[in-house]
Each structure stands twice: as structure tokens, then as C-alpha cells.
Amino acid sequence: MYILASTQASNFVTGVDRAFIFILAVSFFFLIALTAVMIYFIFKYNRKRHPKAVQIKGSSLLELVWTVIPTILVLIMFYYGWAGWKPMKTAPDDSFEITVVGRMWNFTFEYDNGRRTDTLFVPKDQPVKLNLRSMDVIHSVFIPAFRVKEDVVPGSEKFMWFTPTNEGIYELFCTEYCGLQHSYMYNWVKVMPQDDFNKWYTDTTQQVASAEVDSPAAAGKRIMTNIGCFACHSIDGSKIIGPSFKGIYGHEVTVKTGGSERTITVDDEYIKRSIYEPEADIVDGFNKGLMQSYQGQLSDSDVEQIIEYLKTLQ
Numbered sequence: 001m002y003i004l005a006s007t008q009a010s011n012f013v014t015g016v017d018r019a020f021i022f023i024l025a026v027s028f029f030f031l032i033a034l035t036a037v038m039i040y041f042i043f044k045y046n047r048k049r050h051p052k053a054v055q056i057k058g059s060s061l062l063e064l065v066w067t068v069i070p071t072i073l074v075l076i077m078f079y080y081g082w083a084g085w086k087p088m089k090t091a092p093d094d095s096f097e098i099t100v101v102g103r104m105w106n107f108t109f110e111y112d113n114g115r116r117t118d119t120l121f122v123p124k125d126q127p128v129k130l131n132l133r134s135m136d137v138i139h140s141v142f143i144p145a146f147r148v149k150e151d152v153v154p155g156s157e158k159f160m161w162f163t164p165t166n167e168g169i170y171e172l173f174c175t176e177y178c179g180l181q182h183s184y185m186y187n188w189v190k191v192m193p194q195d196d197f198n199k200w201y202t203d204t205t206q207q208v209a210s211a212e213v214d215s216p217a218a219a220g221k222r223i224m225t226n227i228g229c230f231a232c233h234s235i236d237g238s239k240i241i242g243p244s245f246k247g248i249y250g251h252e253v254t255v256k257t258g259g260s261e262r263t264i265t266v267d268d269e270y271i272k273r274s275i276y277e278p279e280a281d282i283v284d285g286f287n288k289g290l291m292q293s294y295q296g297q298l299s300d301s302d303v304e305q306i307i308e309y310l311k312t313l314q
Helices: 013-044 060-089 194-211 216-226 268-276 300-311
Strands: 096-103 106-110 119-123 128-134 139-143 148-152 158-162 168-174 186-192 252-257 260-265
Touching (some): 096 119, 106 119, 128 148, 148 158
Antiparallel strands (some): 168 186, 252 260
């Protein structure tokens, strides 16, 4: 069941909403009050009634009031904000840890049992710690229903944590503009009862173990799904961000290499080079700079399995 973003679904909702509502209420109060005062002054001190301007001397009492009251209100805002933010910076020792990998343009969720998913599965009423890692540019994980948000910065170890309090399916998306397909970074969080989550986790552990005996092509497809290849490359011949994978293996393509065009045949070496050095050969009709290198992220074995899968897309 899909849950609206306004739903209160984590332990941080009360603290964040308290600060938000207080700031919003104060803002509305002064918006209405100041607008009313300005309208009153427009009529009371208009030029027809007071053709000659009169110098008004300052009032120490008035100046004291409009200094002290805003100061108190700002300090209260700070208190509510600090009280809501501070607990977010210390995750409980018994938190269930999941690694979130952000890359253009998808999030992948990696579990300790080796499972990778594009939906975040978490248990209800158990602290969950997300270890955040970016493979390219700055991203930002935001789960509105949980009232949590944290930037994912390349080369920086960051985390966020929460305790889901309601079962359901919630939105998760990137809120830091990260390139052409930024809006594609839209995922889901599924909060499950503890028993159901334990069963899912056990089942996926077995799936990971059995996947080791999958055919190379099946393993290659799984790898490509996990790293988000299909967000930019189709398998049905349609053009998205990058060339379609349909029938690509063994096919001749025109590429730009170092400013000059040449025709090459898509073989093992070309695919491997395109994965590790995506800027080396740009297929004619497509833009440069849209794909990051997977050097150090994918092993030679991973690349070989990807190649085996591409061979099946005829």
C-alpha cells in the first residue's frame, strides 16, 4: 500500500514536525500582523490627513519590545530545531546496517548478505542505519515520510538512521540535482513486520548463494540491473540516454575517438574499454560525459559476465 509523504512513519517525525509547525505558525502570525499594521498605517497616516510630515521621536520601550520578543522566538526556533536534529547524528549500536550507493542515476541498496536491490527493505520498529556512498557526484537521500535527508558526497563517509514505525511503502528520492536524469533517482522504501523481514532476508541470502551457480549471462544481467545500466540503455532498440544494447554485440558502430571518427566492431575489448573508459569512444549521435567509469567497481569477471549477457540480446 502506497503511503503519502505526509504520513508520520519514523521516530523523527515528532521532533521535525514540532519545529516546522512552530516556525510556520510564527511566520503566519507576523505575516498577518505586519500586513494589518501596514494597511492601518496607510489609512491613518495618508497624505490627505497629514499633508505636513511630522518627525516622530524613538521609543525606548517599543525598541526593547521588538528586540526582545523576536530574540526569544528565534531562540525557541533554534531549540526545537536542535532538539529534532541532534538525535539524528547518533545511531544506536544495534542498528541494522545497509549500504546505499548513489550513482548517476539510481540508488542501490546493499545488504550484508550480499543482496543488492533498488527498493529499500527495512524492518518495522528496529533502528536502521544507512551508510551512504557516492560513486560520482553529490546526491541526496530524502525519505519524506521519515523526515530524514542526508547528502551523499563522493569521498566522504556519511550516514543517516531512523526507526520505521508504520508498515507500508514510502517514497525515497534524490534531492540534489545530479545531471540530466536526476528525476530518475526515485525509489521506494518498504517497511515490513520483523518476522516478514527476517524471512525475506533469509530467502535473499539463499538467492545470493544460489546465484553463484547462475549462467554467466544471467549473472551479467543481474550485475547490470544492480548498477543501473538500464536507466540509460534499452534492450528493445529504443534510444534513451545511451545506445541500445539490442543487437549491439558484433555490430559495427561509428565512434568518435580523440576528435576523429572511426568505425569499429563491438567486441569484448570494446565493451571492456567502454565500461572502464567511457569517454574513450563516443558512439556517433550520443553525448560525451554522461557515463562514469566503473574501474575499480566491476571486476574483470563481472565484465565478462556482462559481455555474455549482451551476446544474448540479438
